[in-house]
Amino acid sequence: MLAFSNPNCTLICKTQVFHCFHSWKQSRFTNSTNLNLLKPIILRLVCAVGDLGQMQKVEDERSKIRWVEIKPDEINDAQRNHISRLPKKMTNRCRALMKQLICFSPEKTNLSMVLAAWVRSMKPVRADWLVVLKELGNMNHPLRFEVAEFALLEESFEPNIRDYTKMIHGYAKESRLQDAENALQAMKNRSFECDQVTLTALIHMYSKAGNFNLAKDTFEQMKLLGPPLDNRAYGSMVMAFIRAGMLEDAEILLTEMEALQVYAKSEVYKAMLRAYSMNGDSVGAQRIFDSIQIAGIIPDDKICTVLINAYVGAGKSREARVAYENMRRAGILPNDKCVGLMLDVYQKENKLKEVLDFLMDLEREGIMIGKEGSEKLARWFRDLGVVEEVELVLRDYASTET
Structure with a gap:
C-alpha cells in the first residue's frame, strides 16, 4: 500500500x-x-x-510525483471494457483514478505513488474516496484493500470507526484473520474504541475461522459495553456455538434472546435446525421449528424439508409423514429433496400402494419429480422387479384422471 x-x-x-x-x-x-x-x-x-x-x-x-493520464493506446480491450462500464454519474476525478486502478501494473508503477499523485493533483474529499472504494468493491477489484488502507491514512478521507469496521469485515470475509487483527490494532492506535458493530464483525470472523474461544471472549467483552445487544451480535455468537458443535449452548442463547424479544435472523434459525437435523435429533429440530414460527418466520419448503429429514434420520417414519401432511395443509409444495425423503419413508416401510397414492397426489398438483426423487424411485422399483407393473398402474391412473 x-x-x-x-x-x-x-x-x-x-x-x-x-x-x-x-x-x-x-x-x-x-x-x-x-x-x-x-x-x-x-x-x-x-x-x-x-x-x-x-x-x-x-x-x-x-x-x-506528478499525475500522468493514461493514453488510449496504453489500454487493452479488457481494460477498455471495464472503463466503459463505470457509472456515468461518476465525477471526472474519480473516473481518472479508476482508470489508473483498472490499468494498474505493479511492474510499471507503484500504487502508493499513484494514489499520492491523485490526492495531490485532484484534491479529493471523503465523498470521492467513498465512490472509488464502492466501485472497487462492486468490481471485486484485487486492489480494493490496498486502496482502503491508503485512504485510512489520508486526512481528506476523514476516517471514522465505521471505516475500520468495514475493513475488518472485508478481511474477515476473505478469511484474512491477521490482516483483520492488524486493522483492529490500527483502529485502536487512532484512539477509536471498539463498539458493538466492530465486535460483532470480530465474533463472526472468529466463528468462521473455528476459533471459538476468541469468539466467546469477544462476546463477553461486548456484553460489558452497556447497550443491549442486538440480533446481529447474538446471532453471531449463536453461529459460533453451532460451528463448535455446542447446540445446547446455542439453544440456551436463542432462548435468552426470545425472553428479551430479540429474535435471530432466519439464517441463524435455519443453521440451528440443520445442525439438529444432521445429528438425527428430531426432538431438538422440532423445538427449533417451533421457535422459528414464534419468531414470526413463515416456514418454507426448505425449512419443512430439514424438519422431515430430522425425523427420517431418527427413524421416526410416522412423525415424518405427519410433518409432510402439515406442510401440504399449509399450502407448501414439496421440493425434490422432500419428495426423496418421503420415498425413503415408504420404501423403509415397504408400502408400495401408499407410494403410488403419493405419486398420484404429486401428479394432480402438477409437481414434477426431480432427479433425486426419480433415481430413488427407479432404484426401488427395480429392486422389487415391478417397473412394468408400475408403469401400467400409472397409465390407468392417468386415464381415470382425464
Whole structure:
C-alpha cells in the first residue's frame, strides 16, 4: 500500500508510522518537553522504516510525483471494457483514478505513488474516496484493500470507526484473520474504541475461522459495553456455538434472546435446525421449528424439508409423514429433496400402494419429480422387479384422471 523500504511491514506498522510521522511534522515547533515525549515515537519510526533518512526520502518522492493520464493506446480491450462500464454519474476525478486502478501494473508503477499523485493533483474529499472504494468493491477489484488502507491514512478521507469496521469485515470475509487483527490494532492506535458493530464483525470472523474461544471472549467483552445487544451480535455468537458443535449452548442463547424479544435472523434459525437435523435429533429440530414460527418466520419448503429429514434420520417414519401432511395443509409444495425423503419413508416401510397414492397426489398438483426423487424411485422399483407393473398402474391412473 505504502512505499516502505521494508515490504514486510504490516498494516499496523504502516498506520503507526504514518500517523505518528504526520502528527510529528505538524507539531515540529513544539517545546522540548513534547519533543522528549516523541522520542519513543521516533524510535518506532526508525525500527519500522529503517532510518529517518529513508522516511524523508519517501516523503520527498511523494511530493515530486506528478499525475500522468493514461493514453488510449496504453489500454487493452479488457481494460477498455471495464472503463466503459463505470457509472456515468461518476465525477471526472474519480473516473481518472479508476482508470489508473483498472490499468494498474505493479511492474510499471507503484500504487502508493499513484494514489499520492491523485490526492495531490485532484484534491479529493471523503465523498470521492467513498465512490472509488464502492466501485472497487462492486468490481471485486484485487486492489480494493490496498486502496482502503491508503485512504485510512489520508486526512481528506476523514476516517471514522465505521471505516475500520468495514475493513475488518472485508478481511474477515476473505478469511484474512491477521490482516483483520492488524486493522483492529490500527483502529485502536487512532484512539477509536471498539463498539458493538466492530465486535460483532470480530465474533463472526472468529466463528468462521473455528476459533471459538476468541469468539466467546469477544462476546463477553461486548456484553460489558452497556447497550443491549442486538440480533446481529447474538446471532453471531449463536453461529459460533453451532460451528463448535455446542447446540445446547446455542439453544440456551436463542432462548435468552426470545425472553428479551430479540429474535435471530432466519439464517441463524435455519443453521440451528440443520445442525439438529444432521445429528438425527428430531426432538431438538422440532423445538427449533417451533421457535422459528414464534419468531414470526413463515416456514418454507426448505425449512419443512430439514424438519422431515430430522425425523427420517431418527427413524421416526410416522412423525415424518405427519410433518409432510402439515406442510401440504399449509399450502407448501414439496421440493425434490422432500419428495426423496418421503420415498425413503415408504420404501423403509415397504408400502408400495401408499407410494403410488403419493405419486398420484404429486401428479394432480402438477409437481414434477426431480432427479433425486426419480433415481430413488427407479432404484426401488427395480429392486422389487415391478417397473412394468408400475408403469401400467400409472397409465390407468392417468386415464381415470382425464
